[in-house]
Structure formats: C-alpha cells, structure tokens
Amino acid sequence: MRPSVKPPIIWLNVLLFLTTFMAAIVAVPWYGIVNGYQTAHWVLLLIAFSFCNLSITAGYHRLWSHKTYQAHPALRAIFAIGGAFALQNSALHWSSDHRVHHKHVDKNDIDPYSAKRGLWFSHIGWMLRHYNKETYDDYANCRDLHKDPIVMWQHKYYLLLALLTNLGIPLALGLIYGDVLGMLLIVGVLRLVLSHHTTFFINSLAHVWGSQPYTDKNTARDNGILAIFTFGEGYHNFHHIFENDYRNGIYWWQYDPTKWFIKSSHWLGLADKLRTTPKIKIEQAKAKQALKLALDKLEDRPDMAHLKQALNDEFDLLMRKLKDFYELKRQLLEQKHHGLVEKYEHSLLLIRYRQLKDECKAQQKNWNAMLTHC
Ligand SMILES: [Zn+2]
Ligand SMILES: [Zn+2]
Known part of the structure; x- marks a missing residue:
C-alpha cells in the first residue's frame, strides 16, 4: 500500500498557536502572581473577547458565510476589524471554508474541517497543514462577497489590520492604564487564545457532543453548554439543517447572544432583512x-x-x-x-x-x- 503523503506544514500557524497558547498558560499566570491584575484588565478582556467573537459569529458566520441578514456598512466595517483582531483569516477566506463545510459536511476529502477526521483535526489540525490550498485560488464559492467592498478591503489589508489590532489595541490600552506588559498578556494573548479555541469548539465539540433533535444526517449537535462559550453557536444541529436562519438558538430561553445582537442591530437600523425558518x-x-x-x-x-x-x-x-x-x-x-x-x-x-x-x-x-x- 502506498503511504499517504501529508501536505506541508504551515509553520507560521504552528508557531502562532503554540506560542500564544504557551504564553497564555505560563506567562499570564506568572505575571499575575508577580505584579497582579486590576479589574480593568478583566473588564477589557471581556470586551475585547466579545468584540472578536461577535465579529466572527454575527459577521463572518451569519452575515457573510450564510447571508442570513443584511448589515449597514458601518456594522460591516466593525466586523471586518473585529475579525482581523480575532486572527482567523479574512472574512472571504473564512466564508469560503465555511460554505464548503456546509455543502460537504463530514466528507473527509472535501469538508475542510470534517469532524469524521477526529477531534484534533476538526479543532485545529486542519489549519496546521496546507490541506485546502487549491480552494483559495479564486474563492469561487464566494462570488457574492467579491461585490462587498468592505470584505475585499479587509481581504487586501488583512495582515496589516491583524497586526494593527492585535498589537495596537493592547499597547494603547497598556499606555492608558500604565501597564503595557499586563495588557499585552491579557487583552493581547489571553483574549486571542480564548477567542480562538472557543470558536474552534464549533467545528470540533459541536460536531460530537450534544443532541440531534432536527437531523442525524450529519454530525452536528445542539449543546446548551457549548452555546455559552460560543455566543450561541452551540445550537449547531439546528444551524446545519436551517443555515439561512439568523438564529441558532430559536427558542427565547436558548442562550444565543449573536441572535440578540443581530436583533438589537435591527432595532437600531444597522441590520435588515433578518431571515427565519417557517x-x-x-x-x-x-x-x-x-x-x-x-x-x-x-x-x-x-x-x-x-x-x-x-x-x-x-x-x-x-x-x-x-x-x-x-x-x-x-x-x-x-x-x-x-x-x-x-x-x-x-x-x-x-x-x-x-x-x-x-x-x-x-x-x-x-x-x-x-x-x-x-
Ligand atoms: Zn454555518
Ligand atoms: Zn459545522
């Protein structure tokens, strides 16, 4: 039998995930023991974390990948900046992957983060090697997004935006609060690691842990606990069957802050044409x-x-x-x-x-x- 050749490793991603994770579990507590953190550090962590994750869930996911509503350019610009801050690639790249995931869910050779390839692969492994290189040549499954100038602007300047937000925001906060290293560790590193892994949970855990009240034709699950960490994306079984719905948790009692954020944006005149499933x-x-x-x-x-x-x-x-x-x-x-x-x-x-x-x-x-x- 011919041994399967694995695609080359993406060293930049490996180093990024590894160094930030190590810094979050070693340097963050060490600095806390030696210098201590103030309430401001934790409040700003929560704000920055929410900004990143909502930009991904309400922006990259429910707006750009699935077009479940329309958003005002001001809101789209905020999502574009928050998405770069979340360091999960450009909205165009992210949406392209995600549309393939929905269209070919669980098909090992096509679904970019197929849950059937194991928890490690669907969580992070798929980003550590050049598994899907050819799909990124022209982003053919995102022709509609090519017409969105904010998406294309973010795609063009993604690296610059990512650097500016990830270094600039913690640095500026550090200067304001007189603790540059502390803010770099909390709002820079810890926020990034938390934001990364809670988002990655949706591809990994939300495909193995939970119930399947709507369909078992794919691996997606509904999980109220995961919804807490993922801004409502834990209701993934519903999402995979009704992907055009702006809600993931459809009942009022289901924790879906992304849904509440979109609805509130609608009341403020920043979001329109919210789609729901009959x-x-x-x-x-x-x-x-x-x-x-x-x-x-x-x-x-x-x-x-x-x-x-x-x-x-x-x-x-x-x-x-x-x-x-x-x-x-x-x-x-x-x-x-x-x-x-x-x-x-x-x-x-x-x-x-x-x-x-x-x-x-x-x-x-x-x-x-x-x-x-x-
Ligand atoms: Zn989706
Ligand atoms: Zn999924």
Whole structure:
C-alpha cells in the first residue's frame, strides 16, 4: 500500500498557536502572581473577547458565510476589524471554508474541517497543514462577497489590520492604564487564545457532543453548554439543517447572544432583512427525526408492529394538523396585511384558527406521549 503523503506544514500557524497558547498558560499566570491584575484588565478582556467573537459569529458566520441578514456598512466595517483582531483569516477566506463545510459536511476529502477526521483535526489540525490550498485560488464559492467592498478591503489589508489590532489595541490600552506588559498578556494573548479555541469548539465539540433533535444526517449537535462559550453557536444541529436562519438558538430561553445582537442591530437600523425558518418546517423536522429514532429503536422487534403502525399514524396526523394550522395562520396574516375580508368572515376564520391551534396542541401531546413509550 502506498503511504499517504501529508501536505506541508504551515509553520507560521504552528508557531502562532503554540506560542500564544504557551504564553497564555505560563506567562499570564506568572505575571499575575508577580505584579497582579486590576479589574480593568478583566473588564477589557471581556470586551475585547466579545468584540472578536461577535465579529466572527454575527459577521463572518451569519452575515457573510450564510447571508442570513443584511448589515449597514458601518456594522460591516466593525466586523471586518473585529475579525482581523480575532486572527482567523479574512472574512472571504473564512466564508469560503465555511460554505464548503456546509455543502460537504463530514466528507473527509472535501469538508475542510470534517469532524469524521477526529477531534484534533476538526479543532485545529486542519489549519496546521496546507490541506485546502487549491480552494483559495479564486474563492469561487464566494462570488457574492467579491461585490462587498468592505470584505475585499479587509481581504487586501488583512495582515496589516491583524497586526494593527492585535498589537495596537493592547499597547494603547497598556499606555492608558500604565501597564503595557499586563495588557499585552491579557487583552493581547489571553483574549486571542480564548477567542480562538472557543470558536474552534464549533467545528470540533459541536460536531460530537450534544443532541440531534432536527437531523442525524450529519454530525452536528445542539449543546446548551457549548452555546455559552460560543455566543450561541452551540445550537449547531439546528444551524446545519436551517443555515439561512439568523438564529441558532430559536427558542427565547436558548442562550444565543449573536441572535440578540443581530436583533438589537435591527432595532437600531444597522441590520435588515433578518431571515427565519417557517415554524412549520422546524416542527416537521423535529417530528420526523423523533419518528426516525423511535422506529430505529423498534427495528429488530417484529412483535412491535402495531406500535410502529401507531407511530406512523400519529405522525401523519400531526403533520396534517400542523399543515392546516399554519396554512390558516398564513391566510389570516395575509388578510390582516391587505385588509381583504369582512369582519364577520374574519371572526369565523379566527374561531377556526383557535380550534386548529387546540387540535395541534392536543395532537402534539399525543405524539409526545407515544414517543415516551418507545
Ligand atoms: Zn454555518
Ligand atoms: Zn459545522
């Protein structure tokens, strides 16, 4: 068998990841013991860390890679600077990788950070060698981004911006607070290492640890704990099936600060055309996945044929109820929008709407009860 030849190592990346990581675990605590840190160091760390990570999640990821909303040039410029500060390559380069990841998820030879190649590879290994060199020649899968002057400006001056932000910001803060080395270590090094690895978690841990409520056709998982460290990106199972949604955590109680940031930007007039997935599609995906899991469990049980049939029947009924309910809801909203119908007719539709809503809830309850028996 011919031994597989690994692509050449990217020494710059190896040195960068290694030196910053070592500095974060050795020099940062050492300086703290010897000189101590003030509250300002920690507050500025939190601000700089949030600036970097939100630029990646709300900017690189949900805006540029997936176009889940449109952003004002001022916001795009902030993301471009924050993305360079996060030191994760240009938005064009990042988005190109990420679009390939979604299109060919888990395909070892194509997905740039395929989770099936192991935790180390998907977390950081994929950046240590020239694995995907040919895809960066013309960024053909990002033609739309070529038209964004801010993306192209950042791509052109990426190195300069990265140096200016990573050295300039901690240096300036160090001079203001009279502790240059302390700020370089906390806002420079520690912030970078934390920002890197929490983002990398999305490619590694969010593909192995958590639940799969929407689909198991790929390795992506939903994980509420990871969402805390990743600004909401831990709801990765939802994201991989509905990638055009500006939210990852769709329920109000799910921790998704990126979603809240985009929504707040919308209220401030900085973001527009926020895209969401129709609720019916979400409900359908969830029920379909639950049915699949239940039937899988009963696969080798010929004695359970009646239960399998009942499951299929309840599922079909749920789908019908959901379809009727959301169709009527759509009609009502349309009529409200155009003011098309008489009051009397509208009242009748409202009564029917409430009926269907109750029926849907009842059927959902039946369905959940049925699932607990499997
Ligand atoms: Zn994505
Ligand atoms: Zn993914």
